[in-house]
Amino acid sequence: MYRVNGRVSIVPGDVMERLGALSVPVIGDAMGRYGCMNYQIKPLSDAFKVAGPALTVQTYRADNLMIHAALEMAHEGDILVVDACGFCDTGLWGSLMTRMAIARKLGGIVLDGAARDKLEVIELGFPVFCRGVSPMGGFKDSPGSVNVPVSCGGVPVSPGDVIVGDADGVVVVPSGRALEIAESARRTSDKEISFQKGIAEGKSLFDLLNLGESLEKLGIKKL
Numbered sequence: 001m002y003r004v005n006g007r008v009s010i011v012p013g014d015v016m017e018r019l020g021a022l023s024v025p026v027i028g029d030a031m032g033r034y035g036c037m038n039y040q041i042k043p044l045s046d047a048f049k050v051a052g053p054a055l056t057v058q059t060y061r062a063d064n065l066m067i068h069a070a071l072e073m074a075h076e077g078d079i080l081v082v083d084a085c086g087f088c089d090t091g092l093w094g095s096l097m098t099r100m101a102i103a104r105k106l107g108g109i110v111l112d113g114a115a116r117d118k119l120e121v122i123e124l125g126f127p128v129f130c131r132g133v134s135p136m137g138g139f140k141d142s143p144g145s146v147n148v149p150v151s152c153g154g155v156p157v158s159p160g161d162v163i164v165g166d167a168d169g170v171v172v173v174p175s176g177r178a179l180e181i182a183e184s185a186r187r188t189s190d191k192e193i194s195f196q197k198g199i200a201e202g203k204s205l206f207d208l209l210n211l212g213e214s215l216e217k218l219g220i221k222k223l
Contacts (some may be wrong), residue, residue: 003145007050007147007161008147008160009160011173012083012179018182019051019181022189023168024165025168026192030185031173031185033059036170036171037171040131041130041131041152041169042130042167042169044115044122044129044133044182046130047167048129049127051162051165052077052078052079052107053161054157054168054172055079055081056150056159057069057070058144058146058148059084061085061086063140063142064092064093065094065140065141068097069144075148076202077104077105078106078113080106082113083149083150083190084114086112088114088134089114090136091115091117093111093130093139094116094117094137099124100168100221101126103124108127109128110170112133112153113132115128115132115133122191122210127172129169129170147159147199153170155170155172156172158174161173161174161177195209
């Protein structure tokens with residue numbers, strides 16, 4: 001059944017900011033290597049970065065009617081997360097929609113499908129993350145849903161989950177665990193900084209990571 005649901009509770013802004021200040025790989029590591037979308041979903045420009053609540057969209061491939069519906073009801077800072085079945089023959093997002101999203105002060109879009117008007121979108125500076133680029137425009141005839149659980153880039157996304165994206169890709173932080181993961185990711189980041197300092201002091205990364213113990217558990221002798 002198709003549904004268009006209203007806004008859900010949003011993770012507090014300070015927690016969102018803490019997650020947004022961290023890199024996607026660090027957050028993914030803190031989540032046990034879980035939550036990172038498929039590597040093919042990348043920003044149109046490496047300069048793009050997003051952090052905000054997910055406004056989810058489920059649409060038939062080759063049709064962007066429900067993306068327009070979501071764009072109409074979106075709030076400032078929302079990240080559109082679109083399940084378009086990974087279909088990349090049709091560009092479901094382009095320059096006009098980008099201008100509308102900017103007017104509504106959205107935070108960005110993550111599209112498991114294709115976008116178009118790449119150079120213009122990059123020039124406009126609106127963060128678009130997608131699986132591919134195609135010049136063919138989308139139809140506007142098919143039903144779908146807004147603010148329902150979806151799958152994007154192989155990761156489940158619920159309305160209100162925190163979406164963080166950078167040059168490496170996109171990670172999904174479940175809203176109910178946002179504070180816990182923000183704290184864990186900060187500890188992971190601090191640990192990486194300590195490793196950087198150790199390397200600068202001439203220490204071995206192998207030793208800093210205690211990888212000798214891992215070899216011993218596998219019965220492998222270090223030469």
